[in-house]
Amino acid sequence: MLKYLGKRIARSFLTLIIILTAVFCLLRLMPIEGYFQNFDKMTPQQIQVGLKEMGLTDPLPVQVIRFFKDLLHGDLGVSRIYRSNVPVSDILKDKVPVSVKLGVWSMALSLLVGLPMGALMARYKYRWFDKIGTLFIVCIQAVPAAVYFLYIQLYGTKLMGVGLLFQINDPKYWVLPVLSMSLGNIAFYGMWLRRYMVDESNKDYVKLAKAKGMSEGGVMFKHIFRNAFVPLAQYIPTAFLNTVIGSIYIESLYSIPGMGGLLVTVIKKHDNTMVQGIVLLYACVGVLGLLLGDLLMVLLDPRISLGKKEGDR
Amino acid sequence: MMKQFSYRHTKEAEFMESMEEGELFSFAGFNEMEAEKTGYSNYSYWYSTFRAFLKNRGAFVLLVLLILLLAFTFIQPYLPGQYDPNMIINDAKGMQFRNVPPGKDFVLGTNSIGQDLWARIWAGTRTSLIIGLSVALAEAVIGITVGVIWGYVRKADFILTEIYNIIDNIPNTIVLILISYILKPSVKTLVFAMCLTGWIQMARFIRNQILIIRDRDYNVASRCLGTPVSRIIIKNLLPYLVSVIMLRMALTIPAAIGNEVFITYIGLGLPVNIPSLGNLINEGRALITTPALRYQLVYPTIILSFVTISFYIIGNAFSDAADPKNHM
Numbered sequence: 228m229l230k231y232l233g234k235r236i237a238r239s240f241l242t243l244i245i246i247l248t249a250v251f252c253l254l255r256l257m258p259i260e261g262y263f264q265n266f267d268k269m270t271p272q273q274i275q276v277g278l279k280e281m282g283l284t285d286p287l288p289v290q291v292i293r294f295f296k297d298l299l300h301g302d303l304g305v306s307r308i309y310r311s312n313v314p315v316s317d318i319l320k321d322k323v324p325v326s327v328k329l330g331v332w333s334m335a336l337s338l339l340v341g342l343p344m345g346a347l348m349a350r351y352k353y354r355w356f357d358k359i360g361t362l363f364i365v366c367i368q369a370v371p372a373a374v375y376f377l378y379i380q381l382y383g384t385k386l387m388g389v390g391l392l393f394q395i396n397d398p399k400y401w402v403l404p405v406l407s408m409s410l411g412n413i414a415f416y417g418m419w420l421r422r423y424m425v426d427e428s429n430k431d432y433v434k435l436a437k438a439k440g441m442s443e444g445g446v447m448f449k450h451i452f453r454n455a456f457v458p459l460a461q462y463i464p465t466a467f468l469n470t471v472i473g474s475i476y477i478e479s480l481y482s483i484p485g486m487g488g489l490l491v492t493v494i495k496k497h498d499n500t501m502v503q504g505i506v507l508l509y510a511c512v513g514v515l516g517l518l519l520g521d522l523l524m525v526l527l528d529p530r531i532s533l534g535k536k537e538g539d540r
Numbered sequence: 541m542m543k544q545f546s547y548r549h550t551k552e553a554e555f556m557e558s559m560e561e562g563e564l565f566s567f568a569g570f571n572e573m574e575a576e577k578t579g580y581s582n583y584s585y586w587y588s589t590f591r592a593f594l595k596n597r598g599a600f601v602l603l604v605l606l607i608l609l610l611a612f613t614f615i616q617p618y619l620p621g622q623y624d625p626n627m628i629i630n631d632a633k634g635m636q637f638r639n640v641p642p643g644k645d646f647v648l649g650t651n652s653i654g655q656d657l658w659a660r661i662w663a664g665t666r667t668s669l670i671i672g673l674s675v676a677l678a679e680a681v682i683g684i685t686v687g688v689i690w691g692y693v694r695k696a697d698f699i700l701t702e703i704y705n706i707i708d709n710i711p712n713t714i715v716l717i718l719i720s721y722i723l724k725p726s727v728k729t730l731v732f733a734m735c736l737t738g739w740i741q742m743a744r745f746i747r748n749q750i751l752i753i754r755d756r757d758y759n760v761a762s763r764c765l766g767t768p769v770s771r772i773i774i775k776n777l778l779p780y781l782v783s784v785i786m787l788r789m790a791l792t793i794p795a796a797i798g799n800e801v802f803i804t805y806i807g808l809g810l811p812v813n814i815p816s817l818g819n820l821i822n823e824g825r826a827l828i829t830t831p832a833l834r835y836q837l838v839y840p841t842i843i844l845s846f847v848t849i850s851f852y853i854i855g856n857a858f859s860d861a862a863d864p865k866n867h868m
Contacts, residue, residue: 239709
């Protein structure tokens, strides 16, 4: 177990270093306009001096090492265009809590709605609730998020009586973004929980429990749900990633002052250091989320021992 | 008992020795009547798959519609009286036809700079379908090739598994955003960015399946009979995986189209002179506050939803049909 943990964490760490290095090197290939606010008006000499000051004329390995050294101090570089000469970490400091709040709410909502939905669909298999649920799942999975997000905003804002401009302190304004972000995961949890519960309900112990005279509902929630929930845990990392990615879209759509919306803004403005900083943050969140999901699965089910080498034959 | 056997044995051996080779072995020849007596069946995999698929009427209708739609996107520019999707149309006085609602002159109206929405939607659908199909095809080719090597060659397993463990940890969207940001936006860039990490899921899947079935009895038998590896892979292993490969491909297409919309939305998509569904939806979204102009958003989204839902349903129906367990 401990060996597995160590290996898993080491692997995440290695991945992270590879991603960070790759991102850093790739972004050096970007045109240098992204480092100056008034690039058009500058003379070639000024540009050279500017680049030298930022240390961008050094050989690449030197830059990479310096980048990692700075990173250890929590220094992500300085924004050049979005807000001139303000450290990226300062800009992000205000944005991250908003994104986290949005993500947590949306994860909570998708679990609170998705799990009961899946359980009820399995309980009333092939009845109307199951059919409606299946229709919902097919729609959410087949229609691109880009489309239904737009329509939710279009009709939802009218329905809720909220303006298009986001107001951070009014809870009414949080409803639609959180809802939009959870829909995909609700369908996801609903679909898989239903499938696992249906699979589980054909097993012998369920028949025994019923033969003992246990009520249908009791069997469902005391036996089947608990066992079906374990394999579901492996989807939590994916769901988490969906939430992270969804936030880029949703935050920008509702102009929520979070990280995701900011990423879209700085991409449009070609602010290289900002893009780099935010992409790095997203990569870290993604890697960390996957790691936690794997660990969660080990904790939830004592039967899974990942210590064994995968693919042993 | 034993005595009797040895007697028969020597007797028969003597008898056989006295015969010519031609008498011992001769070609049986095909006799239709005889053939009927054995368990011959004219089972054909693809025929049965097709028949099972036909039974699902809804999916079949969608497939026909989708093929017609695909064909129409290519035929449309050659029909009479069509506008160029990038041409800005002026009236007799030289004024642009801006935001003309759908009607007689323009079937689906015009956009904010006077381009024909009908032409743009078909050109956009074509671009998006090309992106989706290319991504699905590329992922299938790379994924199957790597997956087969990964599953079949024992030495490659360790290295490929380690590579997988690292790549799988990188969120796809981050790669997509980064590659699109660095390279110049074009159809090729988008396809490249989407394939860069997409193939590994397919490869992983193929690898797992091949590990499961490659040492089954029928494959061991094949190997003992000296069947070359390439034939085992193509004839024994891959047909087993048709249904899942098709399902993955069918689901990759809508995902790729959806990704294109997403990438365009964050400002890294195709330039406006290459219409795509992402571009059109993005243009339409800008007009969301004016209810009268909403047709510019509604039409592209209808096409987009139709295409993605069709692929989803057809993919699922086909993968059910391609599973021999569902063949009667």
